[in-house]
Amino acid sequence: MVERVAVIGAGIAGLGVAMALARDGREITLIDRDAPPPQSIETAFETWERKGVTQLRHSHVFLGRLVSLIRDKHPVLHKMLHDAGAREIDFEETLPPALRDNYKRTESDKDLAFLFSRRTTLEHAIRAYVETLPAVRFITGAAVRTLSISRAANIPAVTGLTIERDGRAPEILDADIVVDASGRNSILTDWLRDQGLTIEEEKNPAGILYFTRHYKLREGQTEPPRDLTPGAGDLGYIKFGVFPADNRHFSITLAVPEIETALRAAIVKPEVFDATCTAIPGCARWIDPARAEPVTKVFGMGNLHNVWRHFVRDGAPVVHGFFAVGDSALRTNPLYGRGCSSAMMHAHLLGDVVNETSDPTERALRFNTRAKRDLRPFWEMIVKQDLGAIRRAKSEQDPAYTPRWKARWIKSFAEDAIGPATRSNLGVLRAIMKGFHMLEAPSTWLGHPTIVMRVLLMWMTPKRAKEKLYPPKLGPERREMFSRLGLQQRAA
Ligand SMILES: Cc1cc2nc3c(=O)[nH]c(=O)nc-3n(C[C@H](O)[C@H](O)[C@H](O)COP(=O)(O)OP(=O)(O)OC[C@H]3O[C@@H](n4cnc5c(N)ncnc54)[C@H](O)[C@@H]3O)c2cc1C
Numbered sequence: 314m315v316e317r318v319a320v321i322g323a324g325i326a327g328l329g330v331a332m333a334l335a336r337d338g339r340e341i342t343l344i345d346r347d348a349p350p351p352q353s354i355e356t357a358f359e360t361w362e363r364k365g366v367t368q369l370r371h372s373h374v375f376l377g378r379l380v381s382l383i384r385d386k387h388p389v390l391h392k393m394l395h396d397a398g399a400r401e402i403d404f405e406e407t408l409p410p411a412l413r414d415n416y417k418r419t420e421s422d423k424d425l426a427f428l429f430s431r432r433t434t435l436e437h438a439i440r441a442y443v444e445t446l447p448a449v450r451f452i453t454g455a456a457v458r459t460l461s462i463s464r465a466a467n468i469p470a471v472t473g474l475t476i477e478r479d480g481r482a483p484e485i486l487d488a489d490i491v492v493d494a495s496g497r498n499s500i501l502t503d504w505l506r507d508q509g510l511t512i513e514e515e516k517n518p519a520g521i522l523y524f525t526r527h528y529k530l531r532e533g534q535t536e537p538p539r540d541l542t543p544g545a546g547d548l549g550y551i552k553f554g555v556f557p558a559d560n561r562h563f564s565i566t567l568a569v570p571e572i573e574t575a576l577r578a579a580i581v582k583p584e585v586f587d588a589t590c591t592a593i594p595g596c597a598r599w600i601d602p603a604r605a606e607p608v609t610k611v612f613g614m615g616n617l618h619n620v621w622r623h624f625v626r627d628g629a630p631v632v633h634g635f636f637a638v639g640d641s642a643l644r645t646n647p648l649y650g651r652g653c654s655s656a657m658m659h660a661h662l663l664g665d666v667v668n669e670t671s672d673p674t675e676r677a678l679r680f681n682t683r684a685k686r687d688l689r690p691f692w693e694m695i696v697k698q699d700l701g702a703i704r705r706a707k708s709e710q711d712p713a714y715t716p717r718w719k720a721r722w723i724k725s726f727a728e729d730a731i732g733p734a735t736r737s738n739l740g741v742l743r744a745i746m747k748g749f750h751m752l753e754a755p756s757t758w759l760g761h762p763t764i765v766m767r768v769l770l771m772w773m774t775p776k777r778a779k780e781k782l783y784p785p786k787l788g789p790e791r792r793e794m795f796s797r798l799g800l801q802q803r804a805a
Pocket residue numbers: 321322323324325326327344345346347363364365366367368371372373374375376455456457458494495496497498499500523614638639640641647648649650651652653654656
């Protein structure tokens with residue numbers, strides 16, 4: 314018997330579900346309310362309208378977990394991404410100068426690679442790949458707002474959905490499995506709640522707003538060298554990141570704490586955005602007018618939260634035949650760059666459980682357990698770090714603030730122990746980067762006594778002896794930046 318899978322949303326998670334589930338004996342229908350991509354990747358970047366993906370033109374970086382999953386399970390797509398201009402930056406290329414000379418590659422280093430690409434380029438290539446998979450079809454320009462539900466058994470079961478298209482009568486699509494991959498603004502959980510099903514939700518603020526501008530290297534120009542000047546950092550009142558991309562493009566994101574009202578109102582103006590970047594050495598050398606030119610306006614985005622939805626309650630599935638994958642199930646602060654890797658991992662976890670068993674309860678329970686095992690540790694760590702960052706941003710506004718011993722201790726551990734240790738010891742860097750790239754839980758490195766010992770030894774080393782292991786100053790203090798930009802020091 315053919316198993317019918319209906320996937321709501323053809324973004325990263327929906328495409329990932331098709332990649333993980335496509336095989337003989339299964340029919341997969343992806344329904345997306347947005348239009349299909351234009352033919353070329355440049356037109357996709359310039360004109361692809363995605364009302365359903367507000368973050369489409371924000372900076373994206375793709376982590377080792379996503380890259381190795383694509384490389385190992387979908388080699389054809391891996392090649393398509395490279396052909397489209399996406400660049401893989403391997404571990405060796407990201408090494409700080411002090412570690413480059415004596416570097417010897419180990420087998421697992423191949424998994425510590427970033428993929429640099431605009432989000433539109435990545436999605437364009439994945440979509441083209443999924444279109445070639447057997448028994449996968451797309452219905453575009455079509456929204457799903459309601460599901461079909463059967464209450465014949467103890468646990469209600471989703472048995473299909475209704476497709477709504479402009480100018481056509483609503484159409485019911487029956488399915489054995491319905492996947493909600495409709496992203497951060499999914500309405501289907503609310504719909505299920507309206508049917509009396511209890512889906513609990515944890516929600517915490519990311520505490521920032523995102524501002525992104527895209528640039529392109531001028532003819533004959535190259536990217537700045539990879540040295541100790543940080544391409545990303547946290548100044549307390551602002552966080553910055555440079556995101557190299559494909560085909561000579563790159564973007565810069567400035568993340569402003571929600572409470573910095575004057576800065577967030579001003580920074581959306583291109584001249585203020587560029588002036589801010591010019592004051593930060595790690596950004597300034599990229600946007601030097603002799604090197605690059607801006608190619609877009611400044612995109613802004615707020616309403617950023619860390620969200621986790623629970624589809625299992627008291628050890629039993631809330632509903633059968635329905636799975637939420639990607640942002641519709643769990644979301645994290647975009648600053649950590651984990652959303653697409655999570656979505657793709659989540660989709661492949663679903664693929665594994667659906668391939669292993671046809672029992673609906675087992676499918677739901679295994680999917681839930683594995684997401685908690687493989688994704689929850691990252692979510693929890695981000696929630697904790699965001700709460701700390703929100704507190705720090707508040708104290709930045711108070712000139713009389715002196716941090717308590719615990720805050721000073723955490724800062725010193727990051728800046729005087731972990732930072733210099735990762736810049737001088739390959740073992741420490743590898744261990745920490747495995748967590749960063751989502752290849753193992755973020756705190757696994759703390760379970761390796763030799764690594765912890767090296768970090769502690771670095772902490773105990775006097776500053777004078779490790780002077781060369783500190784990066785240059787990230788950028789101006791808040792007071793100086795505000796005065797350069799002509800902004801009020803105090804929040805409104
Ligand atoms: C500002 C920002 C920056 C980010 N940066 C990064 C980064 O650097 N690296 C990274 O890995 N992740 C990043 N992310 C996260 C990443 O973008 C998301 O995690 C990822 O897109 C989730 O994929 P998804 O498929 O779940 O949702 P989406 O990619 O949003 O796709 C959802 C799809 O569902 C469709 N849809 C929605 N509702 C319906 C409906 N009712 N019916 C039919 N179709 C529907 C939409 O049109 C869309 O195509 C960032 C997020 C934000 C907000």
